[in-house]
Structure formats: structure tokens, C-alpha cells
Amino acid sequence: MLKAIIFDLDGTLLDRDRSLNNFVEHQYDRYDALHHVKKEEFVQRFIELDKRGYVWKDRVYQSLINEFEAKLDWQDLLDDYIEGFQNHCVGFSGMVEMLDFLKEKNMKLGMITNGYERFQDNNIKALNISDYFEVILISEREGIRKPDPEIFLRAVNLLGVKPEDSIYVGDHPSNDIEASLNVGMRSIWKEDDFQNKPLNTTWTIRELHEIRVIVENSGDT
Known part of the structure; x- marks a missing residue:
């Protein structure tokens, strides 16, 4: 029974796919230090590195900062993700x-x-x-x-x-x-x-x- x-x-x-895309676009908009990269390129690379959630975001953000030579602290981006993702669920x-x-x-x-x-x-x-x-x-x-x-x-x-x-x-x-x-x-x-x-x-x-x-x-x- x-x-x-x-x-x-x-x-x-x-x-999750739609929620993540919404969050990453919003995060990009709020961080001027990312704007030397096209939004579409940043979002696409984030999604590739994320591997549908099976890679934790500390590694994702470290890779993004290294690849795009962004003048940001990866921990700041991670903290923003942890607190902000819920607003885009x-x-x-x-x-x-x-x-x-x-x-x-x-x-x-x-x-x-x-x-x-x-x-x-x-x-x-x-x-x-x-x-x-x-x-x-x-x-x-x-x-x-x-x-x-x-x-x-x-x-x-x-x-x-x-x-x-x-x-x-x-x-x-x-x-x-x-x-x-x-x-x-x-x-x-x-x-x-x-x-x-x-x-x-x-x-x-x-x-x-x-x-x-x-x-x-x-x-x-």
C-alpha cells in the first residue's frame, strides 16, 4: 500500500538550472570587477565549471578568477553565493x-x-x-x-x-x-x-x- x-x-x-542562471547573471551585474568579461561568457563558464552542482563553488570561483584575471577575492564571491542563491530559487x-x-x-x-x-x-x-x-x-x-x-x-x-x-x-x-x-x-x-x-x-x-x-x-x- x-x-x-x-x-x-x-x-x-x-x-536548479534556472535558479543558478538567474543567480550568476545577478552576481555578475553586481560585481564591476567582472565586467571586463562578457556576461554570457562568464555565465557559460560558471555553468561548465559547476558540473551541475557536483563541484563545490570554492573551486568554481577560484578557477573563474584565475581564468579571467579578476581582481576579486574568491571567498567573497563564495559567501555571496551561499547567502544569495536562495533569493533566486x-x-x-x-x-x-x-x-x-x-x-x-x-x-x-x-x-x-x-x-x-x-x-x-x-x-x-x-x-x-x-x-x-x-x-x-x-x-x-x-x-x-x-x-x-x-x-x-x-x-x-x-x-x-x-x-x-x-x-x-x-x-x-x-x-x-x-x-x-x-x-x-x-x-x-x-x-x-x-x-x-x-x-x-x-x-x-x-x-x-x-x-x-x-x-x-x-x-x-
């Missing part, structure tokens, strides 16, 4: 409506995200979705990160459900989909054009509103 749905954050609920279309529907269906909701505690907490609050979730696990706070099975089992245990009675929704083929299936959960892969399709997944969606159809057709909620 379906009792719980647990979500990834970046690339699943948070439109954008959720995917249909996010709130989908969460409202799941709460109306009495689904227990959780979230598991890799990342730094303060940074991810700020982003979740910026999306104004904290109150939907009974459990929010952030890797730095938990001392463990996806794809380790323990963080998935910890989430379902805290929600008081069995793995087989829960679904995990994520965009990463191994960290999200393969890892959740390995502990006995069902999975929804949110398609990502930059990732290879996972070898196995219970369902695949393109838009968050499709989760509603999956829940309605499950027949055992």
Missing part, C-alpha cells in the same frame, strides 16, 4: 499543486538531498515548501549521503513506513533511482536531458503534475 513519497531537491523540485512548474494534492491524499512526504545543511535549508525555505514535509534529510546534517542505502532507510523509518510502501522521486539515475530501488522502494525518475536513462525505474515523468496520475492509478493508496 502506497503510504509515502520522498523527494530529491535539486533537479526534482528545485529548478525557482521551483518546477506544478510543484505546489502537486504537493497540495499529495497532502490531500494523506501521503506522508519526505525529502532527501545531498549538500550543505545551511545552504539547502535556505533553498527549501525559499521555495516555501518546508511545511509539506514530515522528514527532511540533508547529507551534511545526517553525516551520510546518497547513494548510501542508510539515508533512504533512515527516511522511511522516520516516516514510519516500509520501503515497499514508499516511492522515491529523483533525477539522478544512480544516486536517486538505482539507490532507492536497491532498498526496496519504488521509484519515479524525473527525466533529465543531461543524464542517461536509468536501467530500471518504476515510472518515468517529465513534469511534476504527472505524479498525480501515478498516485491516482496506483489503486492501493
Whole structure:
């Protein structure tokens, strides 16, 4: 019986690509020492170095300053990122409506995200979705990160459900989909054009509103 749905954050609920682009453009505009470089060039290089969030920004900013010979302290840019990114967070279309529907269906909701505690907490609050979730696990706070099975089992245990009675929704083929299936959960892969399709997944969606159809057709909620 379906009792719980647990979500990834970046690339699943948070439109990280759009949020990051918005932030980097705004940061460029505010730092005159970057203006000897074209905005488009700066933004594109930032995105390349960021590698979809898998490179922390200390390394990104150090590389940018060296490459563009900018007269700036990389730590200043990093601090600005940590505090300012939350102001540019954008959720995917249909996010709130989908969460409202799941709460109306009495689904227990959780979230598991890799990342730094303060940074991810700020982003979740910026999306104004904290109150939907009974459990929010952030890797730095938990001392463990996806794809380790323990963080998935910890989430379902805290929600008081069995793995087989829960679904995990994520965009990463191994960290999200393969890892959740390995502990006995069902999975929804949110398609990502930059990732290879996972070898196995219970369902695949393109838009968050499709989760509603999956829940309605499950027949055992």
C-alpha cells in the first residue's frame, strides 16, 4: 500500500538550472570587477565549471578568477553565493499543486538531498515548501549521503513506513533511482536531458503534475 513519497531537491523540485542562471547573471551585474568579461561568457563558464552542482563553488570561483584575471577575492564571491542563491530559487512548474494534492491524499512526504545543511535549508525555505514535509534529510546534517542505502532507510523509518510502501522521486539515475530501488522502494525518475536513462525505474515523468496520475492509478493508496 502506497503510504509515502520522498523527494530529491535539486533537479526534482528545485529548478536548479534556472535558479543558478538567474543567480550568476545577478552576481555578475553586481560585481564591476567582472565586467571586463562578457556576461554570457562568464555565465557559460560558471555553468561548465559547476558540473551541475557536483563541484563545490570554492573551486568554481577560484578557477573563474584565475581564468579571467579578476581582481576579486574568491571567498567573497563564495559567501555571496551561499547567502544569495536562495533569493533566486525557482521551483518546477506544478510543484505546489502537486504537493497540495499529495497532502490531500494523506501521503506522508519526505525529502532527501545531498549538500550543505545551511545552504539547502535556505533553498527549501525559499521555495516555501518546508511545511509539506514530515522528514527532511540533508547529507551534511545526517553525516551520510546518497547513494548510501542508510539515508533512504533512515527516511522511511522516520516516516514510519516500509520501503515497499514508499516511492522515491529523483533525477539522478544512480544516486536517486538505482539507490532507492536497491532498498526496496519504488521509484519515479524525473527525466533529465543531461543524464542517461536509468536501467530500471518504476515510472518515468517529465513534469511534476504527472505524479498525480501515478498516485491516482496506483489503486492501493
